[in-house]
Amino acid sequence: MPSLESARTRPPQSHGAVPDPVTPFDDGAAAVANLDPALLSALRRAATAAAADGVEFRVNGGWRSPEYQEWLFAEAVSRYGSAAEAIRWVATPDTSAHVSGHAVDVGPSAARAWLSEHGTAYGLCQIYRNEPWHYELRPEAVEAGCPPMYADPTEDPRMQR
Structure with missing residues (x-):
């Protein structure tokens, strides 16, 4: 069986792929369900408050398997032309906060603006x-x-492992 990296096809949702954004309440999405419980709780409380202001949160990325993170990094190297440039946008599996469930990518722009303020x-x-x-x-x-x-991310000491 080819690795996710060599297959060049997006890994399945069970690896944390989010083909279509989901809500922070979508426990059926591995990207949401596998987030660190404290992060998920804070995200859900914020999403509930934002909804009262008419702003809907969507999760574009959350928890990811190491294999999916490796695939994303390989895609970034291909896109940006080098690992040195790719690392500015996509962490390696051993440094990514997504792999440990400690990071979430939120959209759309109205949700990001709400989070920036609140x-x-x-x-x-x-x-x-x-x-x-x-x-x-x-x-x-x-x-x-x-x-x-x-x-x-190149300035983040956690990325220097």
Whole structure:
């Protein structure tokens, strides 16, 4: 059986692929169901509050299997021409917060704007300036505010493994 990388076909939803955005309440999607429970809880509380403001959250990416993350990284290398450029947009499986279920990609733009304004109250912080869709849970942000953003993942010490 060929690896997901060599097959060049999008991995199945059981690996965390999200062919169509889902809601943060869609427990049938592995990308949502396998998120870290604390992140999922914060995301759902924020989505509920945003809905009261007329804003709907969609999950474009969440938990991913290492195989799916490797496939995404290979696709990024192909798209950007090198691993050095791809790493600005897609982490490797051993560094990705998505693989551990600690990151979620949120859309559409109205949801991202809502999170930019209100996410701190839920501990949801944008981590990378170049990825306005990528949020991670920082519980201390509720009291202290979100940490400064990295320009892109290459500045994040967690990516230096």
